[in-house]
Structures are given as structure tokens and as C-alpha cells.
Amino acid sequence: MATQLHADDLVANRDDETELGIVERTHADVDTHTPHPARNDPDPIRPDRGVSRKLFDKFLKDGIPPPKTVFVRWQNKENATITLESRLKVLDRTLLIGDVVRRHARDAMSGVVINASTRCVLQPIGDIEFPGPRGNNKLKGLLPPSPPDSEYVRYHHPTSGTPPQLVDIPASELRHSDAVNEEDLFVYKDRLGRIEELDHNITLKLQDNSVVEIHQDSAENFGTDVERYTVGDIASAKKPALRLGKWIFGKYNPNTQPIGTVVDTRIVSAEVTWLQRRIGAPETEDPPTTLDSDDFESSDFHIYDRTRLPRRSPTHGSSDTVSYSQSDLDLGDSVRFKDLAGACVKYDGSTHHGKLERLDRQDTLGYDINVFHVVKFRTDVTVQWQDLSITHDPSISLVPDGAIDDEHAAWPGEIAHTLDFADVPGQRGMTQPSRVGVVQTVNSAERMVTLRWSDEGQMQYFDDPEDGLEYRTLITGVVGRAAGELQELSLYDVEAPGSMNVRRGDTVLLMNEALERRDGEAAADDFDWVGEIVDTCLDGTLTVRLGAAKEVRDVNVRREHVHVAVRSDGTDQPDEWDQGESDEDMESGEEYESTDEYISRRRGGEEYGTPGDPGYLHPDNTDDEYDGFSDNEDDESVQATYEDENGEPLDEDEVEDEDWESDVSGDEDVDMIDAPAVTPPSSHSVTPPQPNDRTSDETDPPISAERTSSGPPSYLVLETEPTSHHYASEDSPVSANQMKRIQKEHKILRSADSLPSGVYVRTWESRMDLVRVLFVGPAETPYADVPFVIDFYLSGTFPREPPQAFFHNWTAETSLGGVGPVNPNLYEDGKICLSLLGTWEGGKSEGWNAARSTLLQVIVSILGLVLVREPYFNEAGYEPLAGLESSKRPSALYNERTYLRANSFLVRAIDWINSPEDDSGCASIDGVKDVVRWLYKDADGKKLLKRRIEDVEAILEKSEGSTAESDGLTSMSKGACIPLRRALARLKEL
Template identity: 30%
Template sequence: MASAGVRSSDTTAQPDSQQRKFYPDDICTLKADPSMVGIVDRTFYDVETHEPLEDSLIVSHVPVPERELMEFLNSGVPPKGYVFVAWSETSQGSSLVSEDDIELVDRSLEIGYLVKRHPKDTLSGTVISTSCKYTLQPVAYRVVDPLTGERGPLRFTTKPPKSSQSENQQPGNDHDGPALLTDVPAEELRDYDDFCEGDYIIYRQKLGIIQQVDRDAVLMLPNNTAVTPLNPYALELPLSLGSKTIVSLPNSNSNESSRSVPSGSGRSDLSVPNDTMFPGQYVRTTLKNLRRGSWISGNPSVDTPAEGYIVATPPVDVHVDWLCSNIFSVGLPFFGPTSEVIRASTLQGHATTYDSGKIPKGNSQQQQVKMRSSFTVGDRVRFRDPAGAAVKYPQFDRIPKEQTFGYDLNVFKIVSVKSEVTVLWQDLSVTTESSTSLHKFSGLENEVWPGELVMLKEEIQTIPNPNRTAFEPLAYTFHPGRNDSILRPKKVGVVQTVNSRERIASVRWYKNPRIELLHEGHVLSPSSVLGELGDEITEVSMYELTTHPGLVKSRGEMVLLVPERVHQSLIPSSSTRPSSTAAGPCLLSYLFPVTFTQTNVYLDHIKSVLVQSDWFKRSVGIDTTPLPPRHSVRREDFSLNHPLDWIGHIISLDVDGTITVRLGALQECRDVRVPLEKILMVLDDDVAAGSGEGPVDDMDEYYDEWDQVDDDDDYHFFDRVATVLSRTVEYEGGAPLDAANDDDDMWMTEEEDDEEVGTTGAPAVSEIELPEHSDSRDEKEGDRALPESAGKDGDKGHKEAPPALRGDRVNSSPPSFAILESPPPSDHHFISTSPTGGAAQRLRRIRKEYQILESSLPQGIFARTWESRMDLLRVVIIGPQGTPYEYAPFVIDLHFNSNFPNNPPDTFFHSWTNGMGRINPNMYEDGKICLSILGTWPPKNPDENWSPTKSTVLQILVSIMGLVLVKDPFYNEAGFEAFASEGDSRVESTQYTEKAFVMTRTFIKRALENPVLDFEDILAWHYLPGPVAEGESARPELLKKAITEARRMIDHYNSTFEKGPGEQIGPASPFVARLSLGAVVMLRKHISALEKILSAAEDSIRS
């Protein structure tokens, strides 16, 4: 077997002229004018960018054929070979350009991004550190007199347009502009302003996201006077585009948005609204806006043109969406509005914006993990240490505030960037690469990387949630059935190395993990503890491994942490036993929509479980400072000076299971290693989109009631909230939340009773003085021996029992369609719907559909309905040969609702993957089927939609068989069809196909061991051996064929090691050229299970 530690030969793949050249957020320059730098906004390949164009300034800086341009303007999708670029200078607009007309400067790769050296490599890696160096251009400068050495008057880098009255009022005759500062590291820079959209902000121990900043603008006019206009948003950017064609202007009427503006006189007077104000911009407005403004220096004059330079953009109001509080603070209220507008003057000096660009001091820069800053070309920045920068960069001329009316104009525009990234590859090698030499990789569902937590699928136990009817903080967000069961993985480990080509991972296992996953794996129980990592390392098939969102953490993610010290009032004085299955760590977006108060209720319940755990008591310091009296001002201020060590971002996932978090909100940031148990919540990327308002919008009326509860400590906050909410919140159907069985102990198993919360210790947080990196590792020589797990029986506890189906009871081929007299099966997904009678016209249409099915069903599709419920239909589709779905049965339930035939029937796919992922991009584990004819996917052609008069159920079924269950299902993924024609993403497609083949072998086992009700005769005839009536064709015996084909593919895998030099060998099957070792491991297990079924079926015939 090829060892996971040896790099495969795929990394030597040569550049392909067909491979994609650009990704969104790539930085590029225009070849015809290298001074024009822009950011790729849309590509042909990235479907998430394919939205209708908003009104914006679009300019043709280089010629584009009219057909391609009009196609783009109509659809918003760049034609193949073109990209849509937003230029760094706002007045230059955006352009559709050919890929051949631009040159790649830098690729934006952040920590945690997945990359490949070449799209056709199987080996992928994770970015674990970045190093960005910027080229900066001052927005203002002063020229040095070569004779006297003195600095001249203030000048601005942006020049007024030729039509401007102030064009000739710039002092001197400087054509060169200011000196550029080059190779400036990202960690030396910060944003030009204290408050910016998208920043995390911490104020009074509350965490929020800045959604908007209202600003003033300070203008310096040509006569050196200064004014703050009455309406800063009435400022406009003058355009100076020469003879270039303006394709569209912002705020145009829809019928004019794609109309070109002719060149000629008057073009130089064009202006566009200035949506983003920056210091150094040259802007225009109206005289009225200036005269009614606030004059800082000078007075209004009729001779003063209504144009000038922005000197400063001081913030006025900050719009914040609050996410949560530091739930371990005391004396501060945990309830309040979710959205708030706060004066910037109130926040300044009292609020902290989270700074992910900070680096701990005193550590070796070569070993330090660096985050890529959010800065890109066109952004305005300042130096963190201006005095130090003036020494390091002689070109930096610090402009005194006296020359800029008291405002700091030492602002720089980023004009270029070059970055290198450090990559941890799946084989555990670490390299540093130029970002432009790498390709972004989206990853596959079952792909894993070193440092990731994984579970062994067959060792996951599903048990009923003993507290499923009790009140829980998620009650106002989720249906209670969402948390009916608990997942208990018995085998949890950390990935060490990965051989992606062979789909094999080396995993180091925890000795005795006590992990419980709630809400179908989305939530981690707060009583969970990983425990001690053992020495056992095994190689397993990647198809044997699984992950769940509640357990997985990623580099770059923002997280909430248990602080290093908490106040003693948070520790319960009496022994209580809060439910450990009601709430737990998860992605915050999983709770959406949720209010600020609701999130705090949720976090407070987690806290009530954690504070009683043994590891918490051992590793968290206790503050015994006496609390000020309740209701005093000093009590509210008690926690304000506590360190902001409860929020950070993950910078490393080590192969020893520890998670390294950087505390970027501290004045002097530092890195700490924390165990999984100390992470309260992950603030994922979807959080920045806004939390919205939760279903319980009327919680304000309870704020006073909570506040009036006279309790001497803060521990019982959740209890008070639960008391109030439980009187008002009900489940669907009217059952109150508190209608639970109080005797929860009756649900406890003997094992649970023995396992008290927190009996297993978690390691304490350890501060990192110097990051440790291993420069060497043991490499194993590759061999073709199977992993240890390959020899284990995949069907533990399988009992030798008579087969559920008997082939000898069916001797002829059942009809493809039938109407049954028996009642419909109880497991039909729509059985609980009320029978829809409806108009005679609708019933006639249903009968017509059935007549079509009876006469026209193609081979491999079988349908059944019932006389008592003609509105229900069940279909079994046997996967077509030559695809990864061959021989596997797929069950789909349909329901003709009251809107049929105006709308297509409801559908539900029975996924038998047990939460292990999709078998097809169009067929979801929750039963959803994505097809344009079903109205679940937007069509490219309107004719693909459901038509009440033309479309039929037969079309739906044939579409599923012919368009979904295909040879290369990977390309069914939204946007991926673009790759199919050119053979790109071939590696991902091959791996996806292999995964689909391996997973669907279990569908055969499932259908034969747990027969699909009312399809027993069909399954027995098509899969099992048995008698054949006279005149009938031979039985298909698909079970035997599936076993034979799987064995043949395994033999093909083995033969690839036996071929001589230059000897060619054909593909393993029409859909897979060669199986991976990981697939062989799983396939052997599946064959063993299927052979038992076949053997039992043959025995039943002989008996």
C-alpha cells in the first residue's frame, strides 16, 4: 500500500492551458495599463457570483466584443474566458475583460483555505500562515526642495479632473507624485479608521458586528478653507475617463443601465455618487451643501468652487448587531436589543474592535502564525506605530495635524500586494509558496486533513434523548423533534496524515472519549470531554470516517471561550443538575434567526453545565473579590475592566488534538492552547450576514420582570428566563414547553447514571511562549498491505437469520405499475397528510398520470399507489448500469397535493446514508430532490419548469434516472457543469463517483434486509435467485451481479500493482478508472454483507 506519508506523483502535473486562470478576489493588473489594479469580482465558474448586475459604473477600459458584453449585462454571468473586475480606484468603475488582457498579481488565500498546486492533483493542503507585503501610496504628501531640504506645501496624490476649477491650483508642477512605500508587512498596518463595517466590536462585555458607520466628511477646498458639508452623502466622484466607453452609470433607469455613454463634450463633467468616502478623494457637491455645512476654517464664498479633497471622515453613528454577552461577566444585564445605533463618541475609548492582524510580541517571526489581513488593493490604511514607521521607511513623510486642520492625514492607499502562504499538506509536509502558484480547492464531503477531529462511522451509537420533552433554550427556534436523539461516537481521533489518492487516513485515537452530539450532530453536549489522546494510530479508509459540525473546528474561525478566571458568584452554592442535552457549543448561525437575549439564554445554559464539571473546577481560576451591592452603579461597572480573554480566533489545529487560539481583543494579544471543551461557540462566516430577529420578538415585555427578580447572585439567570419563557412558548400543536415528565431519571441508562458530568479531566489552557514546529517526521515506505481496520467485520453483531425476502415466492416478473387494494405503508413520507379529495378535474389528471405510468415506465422504474390513497405514490428506481448507482435501489415518495397539477407533486427521497453525506449533489439527506421540473432548482431554460398542461410524473421519474443518476454525478453540483466540458476538476469528479458507488452498495443491503413495503415482490424477483415460470425470461439476479462486479473491480485494483513496465491496463469500470485502496477496504466489507444475504437466499431455495 502506498503510505500516507509519501507524496504521490500527482504533484508533478504540468500546467494545463485549459485550467482556470482566475478566482474571485484575485488581484490583477491591466496589461495595457499596469497602473490599473483591480479585484476579480465574478468568473464564469463561480455560480455564487452569478447574480443580476446592480446599477454601477461599468467602463470598457479594453475592447470587448459586443455580443459577449450584452450577454454579460443581461445575465450577470461573465462568458467563458472573461472575468468581471472591480478596479481599485472607484472612479475607474468595473469592467468585463478578457482573461488574456489582465495579469495575475496576487491570490487572496486566508488561513484555513484549502489549496492545490494543480487542479488535477489529488494532494491538497491547508493554509496555516500567510505573509503579505504591501505597496503603499500616501494620499497626501509634501515635496522636498532639493536646494533647501525643506518640505513644501501639502499636495494630494489624486489629481483633479481637467474640467475642475482647482486643476491649476495644485502648488508646483509635480508630475511624479509621492514616493511609494514597498514591502510593508501586513502586521504593521491597521485600518485607517477605528470603526469599519464588518468589524467585531466589544463594548461593556457585549460582542457585536458593526453593520454600518455613518460618517461626516471634512473637505479642504481649493482656497485652503475647510468645511463639513451638511450632507456628506451628497458628495460625488468626478470621472476622468477620456475617450473610454462608459457602459453603465449607477442610479440609471433600468432601460438605460446598459446603454453606452457617448464620448465627446460634456463627458468630463460626469460624476457618480461616492458610496465609500476615503481621505484623499477629490469630490464635488453643491454650493448649497457647502454653505449650510459646518465651517472649520474660513467662510463661505461665492468664488469658492463646490469641490475639494476629503481630509477626514470622522464617524458619527455606529450601527451594531449585538450577538451575545460575555456570559461569565457579572453585574451586567444579559438582555437588550439586538440592533442598536450608538454615537461614535460614546464608543471611542470604551469599545474595542477585534484585531485579527495582531501578533504576540517577543516570538520568533519565522515561527509566528500570521493571519492574512482583510486589506486589499484600494483600501486605506495607517501604520500601527507611525513613529517607528517613519524611522524604518525614510520615504514616509509624517504630515503634521496643523497642516490638515487638526486631523491625521497620514493615510495610505494600498496599490499592490504580494503574499506567500505556508501550507500544511495532507502528507504532513509543510511548504511556503507564492499565493499565485496555488489553486483554491473547495474540498469534498468526506475529505479530511491533519489535525481534524473524526469519528469512526460504525462506532457511533444513536440513543433517545432522555430530556427531549424538557424545556430547552432552542425551543423557540427549533421543532422539538430535532433533538430527539443523541449521537455517541465511541471512536474519536485526530487525523495525522492523509493519502488522498488512495482515500486512506492515519488517525490517532483518544483513549476514552465521552462525546455526545445533539441536534443531528450540529450541537456538542457541554458535558462532552475528549480526554487523553492515546498512542494508538491506525490507517483507515476515509469512507469509514465521518465528521459533524458540532465537533469540527477550523483555522480562522472566531470563537467564544471560557475565560481564564470567573467570579465565585457564578459557581452554584447547591448541587443542581441542569440538562446537558438542552444546549451546547455549535455554530452560532445554526441558532439563527435568534436575538441577542436568546443567544445569552442559550449560552447561560451551557455555562450552568460547565461550571459543575471537574475540568472546569481544576483549570479555571476563581475571583473571590466581593461584589458591589446589587443595583449599584459600581456593580454594573464591576466586569468592565476584566480582560477580553473570552473571544479569539483559531490559528492552529495540532495533530496532538490541541487547538491554538489567538486572543486578538487583548491590548497585548497572546496565543493560548485550549481543549475542545473550553470553546463555547463558533462565530462562523454566516454570522456576519446578520442575526435577524428570532421567532420570539416580544421578549422586551419580560426584561423588567427578569430584572425585578431579587436574586443575590448571577448564577440563576437561565432559571429565571426559563421560568418566564416556559409560561409562554409552545410547541407546534399547542403543547406547552413545560409539559415534560419531571421524572427524567427514568430515562437514565445504567451507563449514564455512572457517568456524572465532568468526571473526565480536560487539559488546562496553556499559554504559548514559542510556537513549536516539528521539522522532521518518520516516513513509511509504501506497500499494498491493507489497513488494520480492513480485516474487521463491517457488520458487527450481524445475526445469521433467514432473509427478509424469499426469492422462491416469486416466479415471474411483477408489473412495473400497480394500484394496490392494501392500505399505503406506514413509512410513506406523506402518510400523515390528509387525503386530498379535490375537484373531479384534479382526480382525472391523477388517473391520467397513472395511465401514462402503466403504459410507459422504462425498465428499472417501478411505481405503486393505493386505492384508498390515490394521492400517494411510491417509486423504486434501480440505478442504471454504467453509473456508480448501478444495481442499487432508490426509493422516492410522491404526494399529489391540492395544488396539483398547477404545481408539481411533492417528493421525498429516502436517503439511507445515516447522516454520512449525499450520494448525489441533487439528492439530499433530508429528502430534497433538486430538479428544475420540481421547482427546487432555477432552470436555465423556462421550458424546464413544471407545466400544468405539458409536464408529467413520468418526466420527473425519467429526469431523475437520466439526469441525476448519471455516470459523473459531481458535475450535477450547481456551477460545476462548467467544468465538465473541459475535463476540469477531474480528480474531484472521480473521487465523488467512487464515493457514490461505495455508499450505494449499502442501499442494496438495506433494501434486502429491510424490504421496501409493497415492493417485496419486485425486490425478490430482481435481486434474489429463485424459480422462473414457464415463458418468463431469466431472473435479473442483481445481487449476484453487484457482488461479481465489486469483486472484479477489486481484482482490477490488485492487478494495477502486477503490471509490467509499459503494460497498459483498462479501466475498472465505465465510471471509475481505478478504485482507491480506501474504496477497496469498504467494498470488501459490503461484499461480505451482501454474500451473507445471497447465501441465505440460496439456502432458503434448497430447503
């Protein structure tokens, strides 16, 4: 059985293990699923054997590798490929300090990587022989991964053929061949910055021993594309560039072939991003974003080197949990030994490592070209698990924890607090929890956590509803040193705020209180105010390594004395999921053809390989045998049709760009139910059930509350004023055509059997443009028997634009475990993420269209696509995860916390209908209050409250004392049962 691969895995072709590559995309890694992957690829992407053209064409559009395939970038091939996982062997898995991992995808317990140890295989400099106009030429250098022509270029050692590789070399003994690299952090005066782009000159040693310095852009690749030349590379220069270059030895000779070895590089300038200013530094403008060579050579500039180690152990905390960084190496990197002389003694050929042969500088005009290519590596990691156990494992035996962010997850050393907030005396809008503590251990399977309380701990939030803030904002946080009692709690009864918590590998700035001075104030040029977190101690303090200081040292500091400058997981960067360019932007690019043109141009057999190649596909072959994905799956959007009310065809552009006008008066009875049937849009590219063709249980979602003739009507026009409606202050449409369309929407809604069961629509006689809808959660979902209220507004731009919608996210009781969103499509601030509402970019046929879309379709989409059995997969881009083994547990956990939050909704709704009529809290259910009372409380009603109580009791009976894993619907974890039992008591009380 093939091992599931992950992004950044180092893999080999099982048929030829000398072919190495890096996995760039997988079916399950949704973060890599950007569309149109060929757009910026310098060479055509190819399908490997067993991947049909149809699947490949689909990948070129959506960027999602089909199940059981991965997108691989090969070291010795120009073309990246879509390849079956079964044809690959994983050699190494890149795991960094601070990464969260599991042993298996279904494991409950996770751990944090606290150390990583990489061992490399190195290819040394050798003699490269290639033909020239006057016979063969020979240079010393590193052969590119893709030589220009293996028949004419030979790579060999003068005495033993191919230079022998060095094996099993610790990465801790190596450094990059260049002192400064892109993405390096650096300190410059009082600023912390990051290198974004480097502009280099390179020094070439030609065959006649002449040496010239030219700009890197004046050199051409020798065998493969390179973004940047490093020492040891072979480069071909343009003759005009050589003629105008800076000659260090010799002079320009037109008879010398313009190919040489890069023996040195020099930074000309660098584009940088300024990240932070030293705490307490004068507030001055940032330096320019371009630094030149003088800046790099000044004493004010210092690269932050994470591999520098202190002379002594940390002053506080357990030394076996302290992280020690090493060089972060990738396949093909050019490296040097930190101590070349010592390495020559250690690797003298007497061990399995091989023999290191040092190249004498006298033979290379004084230049040091003792560099090596990383051609293979393997990593072992040290992991601290949530139960505090520590293990040492090969990286390939672990899997990255790529589940959706779980706000109820926690790890040892994190700061957490209780959920019982109280006002801070004398400070308006400020609230604080009663207790603050530090996580000691976590039982993930049972969702329980052990905390050690801090007597000094205090966190204060700003939470003033009059200021219109949607969320609490952490203002101050003090932890001190936790030395109080231990207590076991449910994870649903605590919060670990992200703004207070850090992880190993984070770069931080120290406040003056945290700096341990030995001889008064440190010198101005001692960068001891910036460091890296190397341990998160169980008393709430942090061990920080001052890696830029003159003398590297580890200091133990309080959490409140540290400011996070750069988070190692990249969360300090802007999200990129919504920054992709649209199809129109893509097709308007001057240097890129449309995806269809790209596919069409590659339909010939030549573009798919040649006969005999492993990846060859015949042009007529569209039905290759493939295990894992069906070619019958339709990868094209449904073709929409457009007609006016008289049945005349409309052009889509006319519908989308022109005002919609009705030819029918408002008094005529128009039945839009008979409009052309078109696949309705979805929340996240999923097809909802058709509202007008519900002929089977498969197209109608199961609803808990079925309508009866004795109950409240499903559609009703109210004579009161809609003062509580979210859009009550918005202007009413004044256009006659708009009013006709609004009347038509209401005709559809009030038509017999148009609304699904469990849906109640209310509007107002004075404001027909305002609609309030009560949804009863469908059966066999976490939302079963729970009320949800959404307000709609048919604005002055309707129907050219979709209705506006607002979801009433009723504030939950924190003691019931109900804090947080109830669905990825339903935001706590009221936003609803749905392609039909224009708040999510779905397929072209899934968005709102004035001719064919209706408010009824929006309602059906919410019921059938949002309030679903497994809302985990409603998260943006998570559709490919459905059915994967790795998704079962995160989906169950999402259901569990959603079930708890849904209970809070029910408690709040019943509490409101039990309140006095003039209670302002009832505003959110004004207009449907009688429906809620009939559904849940009335003796002649549906008695859904009683049914929900019975459901909760059955879950508790099944869950408590059981060792079975929670599925989030019929059984719950121990941690969930604690707030669930409180919810049961509240429901019975109501």
C-alpha cells in the same frame, strides 16, 4: 497558455500593465453566479475585445461569465468588463489565514494557509492641480483612481513630478487610515458585535486654509464614485452644506471654490449587528443596533485588532504553525504607517523601497494627512499540508480549493470519531461513538487518515426517531488532550463533525475554565474573554490569541472550553443562494429596467465603446472570433405551447392561473402520448430525454435491468391497502375533474412501452392518487443495479400543482462507508430537488404546467437527470463546471462515495426481502418486494445481485495494489476499498 483566474485576483491588462483590476466573477466560481449583474452596477457593464454581443447579452441575464472569460472591476475605469482571461496577467491572489488551497487543480493533497505576508506598493499624497474660475487651483491629496479629466487635472510632486511610490512595504507595518471601518468586529461591554454601516462627518481643508466639518452626504465625488471618504481624498462640497457646516478655521466665503482635502473624519453613528454575549454575562437585552459617537468614545467600546501581537510565544504547541494576522488590505485602500517616525528612518531612500517624505502637521493646521493609497500588492503564504509538511509560496502559485464540501475530507488538528454508535446508558435517545481522536496526517490520494486517540474523548448525539429528528444532533463533545496510540483508518470510517471543528482565524469566546488568571479575576474592562484561533494543535487543543485584552497573550485551551462566535469562512451567515429576487421582483423595481430593456438600450455602438477603443464592438457584429465558447449555444428557454384536449390553443396564463378541467369523460380512451411535444423540465436546467420519442440510445438512458415478458409487469394496480405509502394519511382528491386527470395519468403509465426499462410503477385500487415507483440504477453510473423507491401523491391541488414526492433514503450501514446523501437532488429527509416538482426554480418552461406536464415526465426526469454518471454536476449551479480540469477530481470523489452509499442501499433492500413478511422494516418496499426479489434473487430473474457482486470484485481487483488515480466508477482509492470489501462480504452473505 493563460492562467486560470479566480475571484478576488488582482490582475493587469497585458496590453497596458498600469491598468489594474479585481476579478469579481469567473466561469468556474459558482458562488459568484448571481443573475442580472447589471442591476446594482452604477455604470454600464461593457464587453471587452473578443467577446461577442450574444455572449455578453447572455451574461447580463444569467450572470455567468462565458468559459475563458472573467468579470473584472477596473481601478481606473468606470465600467466593469467581461474580458478574455488570455488578455489578463495575474499579479496577486488573495488568500487568507484558514483558506484551503492546492498546488494544482488536479492535486489530491490540499493544505491550510497558516500565515500570509502581503507587501504593497504605496502612492503618497501629492499636489493635485485643477482649473478654477480664477486660474488653476492646487490641493494636497490622493488622486482618485479615475481622475475627472486627465487633460485638466495634474498630479505631481513639487520638485520631482509625480510623487515617487514606496515599494515592497510589508502590510504588517500598515493600518487603515480610519480607526473604525465597516465589517470590523468590536467589543462593547459584555457584547461582541460587528460594524455594518458607518455614518460620518468629514472635515475639509479648502484652498484658503479654512476648515469646515460637513456630513459625508453633503460632499460630491471628485473623479470617481466613493462609498466613503477617507483622509487624503479630494471632495467637492455643495455650497449650502458649506454655509451651514461647522467652521473650525475661517468662515464661509462664496468666492472660495468648494473643493477641499479631507483632513479628518468623525463617526456620527453606526449600524451594528450583535453577535454574541460574554459567557457568564447576565442575560439582558442587547444594546440598540445604532451606536452614536459617545458610545465609540467610551471605555466600554474596543475595536478587535487582529494585528496586535503578544510579547511572548505561545505557551503550548509548535510556534512555527502559529498564525500572525496583518492588516487585510485591498486595492485602493487608504492606509497609514503604524510607526511613522520609524518608517521615515527605515525608508530614507537608500534602499529599493524608496523615500518616505513626511508631511509636517504645521503645514496642514495640525491635521495628520500622512496617508497612502495601496496601488499594488503581492502575497506570500505559509501552508501546512495534509502530510504535515510546511511550505512558503507565492499566492499566485496556489489555487483555492473550491470543490464541493466533502464530508470525508479532513486536515491535521481536526477532531474525528468512529462511526460505531452505541446507546448512552440511562439517557434515552442519546448515542455515542466508541472512540474520539485528533487527525495527525491525511493521505488524500488514498483517502486514508492517521488519528491519535484521546482517552478522555467523548461525543454524545441526540438521535431519537420518535421525536421526528432527521439527523443526529451533537449535544456534548469532550476531547481533552489526545495522547493515545496512533492508528491509520479509512476516511470513510470516521467522521469529523463540523460543529466540533474550527480553523485558524475563527473568533471565539472563552469559558471561565479556559481563562488563565495571574492575579485573581481580571478587571471588568479587560476584554480577555474573546480571541482568535491561531493554531489547531495535534493533541486536540487550541491556541487562542486574546487580541482585545489589555495585554495581548496566547493561551492554550481545550476544545470544549471554547465557543465559536464568528467563523472566518462566513459559514455562520445565512446562505444567500436562494435569496435572489425573481424576474418579477426585478422587473417591478422602480429604479431598474428589465434585462431585455437593458440589453436593448445598449445595442448601439456608443454603449459598446467607440472605434479605436480596445473593447469596441460594432453594433452589427455578432460573430466575433472567440476561443472558448460557441455562440451557437442556445441561451433562450424553449418556447412552450399549450393546447386543450381538443387541440385548441390555450393561453399560458390561463393554464397556470385557472383550474384545469377535462372535456373528456373518464371512460374515454385518451392517449396523452400524442400531446404536443415540448422539452420536458429538468433537475437543474438540464433537458431530460423525451419519454415519448425514444428512437435511439442517445435519448434513452442505459438501464441495467431490461424488462422481459416473464418478469413482473412494469405497471400494476394492487388490491391491498397502501398503509406503508408515505402519503397514505393524506386525503384523496374528491373532484370529478381531478379523478379524470388522475385516471389519464395512469393511462399514460400503463400504455405499451411508455415506461423506460428499469422502472416499475405500483398504485392501489383504493387509492389511485398514490403511486410508488421502483427505479433500477442505470448502467455505467454509480447507481448501476441499485434499487431506489420514490412515493408520489397526486393531491387535491393536482394538476394545477405538481405531484408531491418522497424519496425513501434507506438508512445505511455505517461500516460500509454509506453515510450521507446519494445525490444532490435526493435529500436524506426524502425531499427531491427537481424543477418539474416545483422544488427547484428552473427556467419558465421547465416547471410544472397543468396542460403539458405528466407524471411520466417526472419519472423520466429522475431516471435521466438525477441517476446520472456524474452526479457531482447536479449540485445547484454546478453545470458550468462540467468539462473543467478542476472538476475532474471532485467529480470522481463524489462518484466514489456515491458508489459506496449505493451499495448500502442494495444491502438494505436484499436484507429486507430476506426478512420475515411481518418485519416492519419491509414497509419501504411494500408493493415492489416481489419485483426486488425477481430482480436480485430469483433463479429465473435478472440476477442483478450476482452482477453487482461481480462488479465489486472487478473494482477491487483493479484498485488494490494499483497506483492509478481513482475514477470513482471502475477504480477506487485504498480508503474506499476497505468498506467496499466489507460490502462485498455482506452481498455474498445475502
